[in-house]
Amino acid sequence: MTPKLRNPFSRDLAKCEQVRGLMSDYVDEDIDDADRRRVERHVLMCRPCRRVLGNLRQTVGRLSHLREAEPPSGGDPADVAERLRSGWRERV
Numbered sequence: 001m002t003p004k005l006r007n008p009f010s011r012d013l014a015k016c017e018q019v020r021g022l023m024s025d026y027v028d029e030d031i032d033d034a035d036r037r038r039v040e041r042h043v044l045m046c047r048p049c050r051r052v053l054g055n056l057r058q059t060v061g062r063l064s065h066l067r068e069a070e071p072p073s074g075g076d077p078a079d080v081a082e083r084l085r086s087g088w089r090e091r092v
Helices: 013-026 033-046 047-068 077-091
Strands: none
Touching: 013 033, 013 047, 033 077
């Protein structure tokens, strides 16, 4: 019986899931060196995970700008939501 050869270019969804579980810590730079290298190696070869990492970086970057915004001074929650939306639009 001939052994089944694995396509080296096929995605291993279990590895993708494991790497995606590390991405938040990777973006926050709160990750050990071995896991950092693991994420970096994986995203070099996996376009979907590279896209997920890029989207996560972009989202975290945009949310960090909201932190710089003036804190809401009480009031109506709808006003606070509108301030957040307008702050987001200004930075996009």
